[in-house]
Amino acid sequence: xxxxxxxxxxxxxxxxxxxxxxxxxxxxxxxxxxxxxxxxxxxxxxxxxxxxxxxxxxxxxxxxxxxxxxxxxxxxxxxxxxxxxxxxxxxxxxxxxxxxxxxxxxxxxxxxxxxxxxxxxxxxxxxxxxxxxxxxxxxxxxxxxxxxxxxxxxxxxxxxxxxxxxxxxxxxxxxxxxxxxxxxxxxxxxxxxxxxxxxxxxxxxxxxxxxxxxxxxxxxxxxxxxxxxxxxxxxxxxxxxxxxxxxxxxxxxxxxxxxxxxxxxxxxxxxxxxxxxxxxxxxxxxxxxxxxxxxxxxxxxxxxxxxxxxxxxxxxxxxxxxxxxxxxxxxxxxxxxxxxxxxxxxxxxxxxxxxxxxxxxxxxxxxxxxxxxxxxxxxxxxxxxxxxxxxxxxxxxxxxxxxxxxxxxxxxxxxxxxxxxxxxxxxxxxxxxxxxxxxxxxxxxxxxxxxxxxxxxxxxxxxxxxxxxxxxxxxxxxxxxxxxxxxxxxxxxxxxxxxxxxxxxxxxxxxxxxxxxxxxxxxxxxxx
Numbered sequence: 001x002x003x004x005x006x007x008x009x010x011x012x013x014x015x016x017x018x019x020x021x022x023x024x025x026x027x028x029x030x031x032x033x034x035x036x037x038x039x040x041x042x043x044x045x046x047x048x049x050x051x052x053x054x055x056x057x058x059x060x061x062x063x064x065x066x067x068x069x070x071x072x073x074x075x076x077x078x079x080x081x082x083x084x085x086x087x088x089x090x091x092x093x094x095x096x097x098x099x100x101x102x103x104x105x106x107x108x109x110x111x112x113x114x115x116x117x118x119x120x121x122x123x124x125x126x127x128x129x130x131x132x133x134x135x136x137x138x139x140x141x142x143x144x145x146x147x148x149x150x151x152x153x154x155x156x157x158x159x160x161x162x163x164x165x166x167x168x169x170x171x172x173x174x175x176x177x178x179x180x181x182x183x184x185x186x187x188x189x190x191x192x193x194x195x196x197x198x199x200x201x202x203x204x205x206x207x208x209x210x211x212x213x214x215x216x217x218x219x220x221x222x223x224x225x226x227x228x229x230x231x232x233x234x235x236x237x238x239x240x241x242x243x244x245x246x247x248x249x250x251x252x253x254x255x256x257x258x259x260x261x262x263x264x265x266x267x268x269x270x271x272x273x274x275x276x277x278x279x280x281x282x283x284x285x286x287x288x289x290x291x292x293x294x295x296x297x298x299x300x301x302x303x304x305x306x307x308x309x310x311x312x313x314x315x316x317x318x319x320x321x322x323x324x325x326x327x328x329x330x331x332x333x334x335x336x337x338x339x340x341x342x343x344x345x346x347x348x349x350x351x352x353x354x355x356x357x358x359x360x361x362x363x364x365x366x367x368x369x370x371x372x373x374x375x376x377x378x379x380x381x382x383x384x385x386x387x388x389x390x391x392x393x394x395x396x397x398x399x400x401x402x403x404x405x406x407x408x409x410x411x412x413x414x415x416x417x418x419x420x421x422x423x424x425x426x427x428x429x430x431x432x433x434x435x436x437x438x439x440x441x442x443x444x445x446x447x448x449x450x451x452x453x454x455x456x457x458x459x460x461x462x463x464x465x466x467x468x469x470x471x472x473x474x475x476x477x478x479x480x481x482x483x484x485x486x487x488x489x490x491x492x493x494x495x496x497x498x499x500x501x502x503x504x505x506x507x508x509x510x511x512x513x514x515x516x517x518x519x520x521x522x523x524x525x526x527x528x
Contacts, residue, residue: 055267055295057200057227058128065126065186066117072178073116077108080170108171115151116175119144132190132200133226135508138180145176191225201227202295203265207234207257208272210245216272216299217248232264257285261294268295309504326503328472336507340450344443351437358389358434365425368394371438376455379474383458384447387438391426392419433521439477451510452476453498470498473505483516 081104123144124130130137149172193199204220206213213233220228233251252260257269269289271282282298289296300321309324327333348355359370372390375383393399399421422430429435442448448455455475480497481489489497501509 055202058131061131061186061190061200062126062128065131065183068182068186069117069120069179070113072182073113073175074109075178076171076175077112079174080167081108083170084164084167112148112171116144116148119147119151123147132187133223135512137183139508141179141183142176145172145179148172148175190227194227195224198229201229202268204228204230204268204270204297205232205234205257205260205264205266206230206270206272206299207236208299209237209274210235210247210251212273212301214247216270219299220270221248228268230270231266232260234260258288258292258294261292267293268297270297270299272299273301326472326505328502328505332507336449336510337446340443341446343450344440348440348444354434355437358429358437361425362390362429366390366393366423375458376475377458377471378447378455379471381468381471384442384455386448386455387441389426389429389435389438391423391429391435392421393423396421436477443477447474449474449476451478451513453479453501454481466499467495469502470495472502478513478517480513483513483520 120126120141123140125137125140125144130140149168152168152172190200194201206216208216210233213235217230217233220226220230230249232249233247234255234257235251235253238253250264260266261269269285271285286296309326311322311324313320313322362370369390372388372392373385374388376386378384403419403421426435439448443450452473452475453470456470480501481494484497485493501513
């Protein structure tokens, strides 16, 4: 029998009862289990699992990716074939196939696509751990493409086949681009499904103390696209710790975890914080989950640290998490500076007609200077004057004193959705972020970067504590704050995102932020 002992959750949820471990529903009684539970520690074949994983979204998703990848490689071969035909009338001799077009078709449309798919699989691009989130999936695709070129070059050298280097370059580069765009498109569809319908997501039970579980809940729910949906919390410090506290999901205590998985329809158990410090309990839980189809993840008390900085070093059966220092120097940092300067110089040349048109529009809207230059705090606390197109009336600073009580920001910036100091054309510039374009001058001078924390005004307070850590890198025209909500975010959340960028910077991350910036600007979300 199940013993009801009391209500755990607050008014957000119906009363949740607590049961003792001895009265929990027995492991063997679930219809999705076999008659006998698996023996602890007994290895079982990965090809003959007793139970398939309860989370099955990755299977049809992987099949879609395989089809997209196959089409991408075929499209690359077709593109190279037609380019070669348009250049020489026939692709055979220049590709080393001695006018044997059928042999070329065999290699280009059968051997190469199948080989590419095999290498994609071998490089883990279909591993469900990397699907749908993060940059690891794209890194593995790039590594696969490099491997394909190396294999083709080696085979051509070994067989003395005179392949066209230009055609190989076209196939490899176009296939890489098609593969990446296909994965990006598939990921956007997956994220849309997760945000709108909840499909393609993991239903999680958080196990740990209530503060630890709530911290993990906050972290995983910040991004609905991650596909992690906490559906229950199983607290290890007794249900009295949650009495009278409002929680976003039901809270349970002293329950058999496997019974709770079945009851709430979960497919993943996340062990939080100090609960993972009990090696015996965690090991026994892992044994209990063997063959059930339930995933087990461990959420240590490491927040806002990206995966590449964390390495597992097992010593005598103890998995130690080694956290690397942030990389804020070295070749990658020099390359970032070079890319900033080159991109800023070329950008100013290319968009100069747009800059002139905007300047004329500002002068016609309101007499006064075209540019607004304000002191900002930059790298290592150095002050510089930022370049921006003026979007407010000339007396904006004087009128700000009368609007202080209407400030909608809770931090160091003054923000109003309907700021009366902004003239009509200036509002359009802000909505499209075109007022930020002159900051390319700051980038060219080395005062700013294309990507980084936004520069804050020099007269809005002291940069002490966590906020000062933002100054370890040059401020940017765009950044993680901008692509994650812009002015709609609270000050604390904006600071958290900026610090996350500082601690986890990489060139790949910069490219990801710049790509996301395009869509944020087009949607005009949070721009005012």
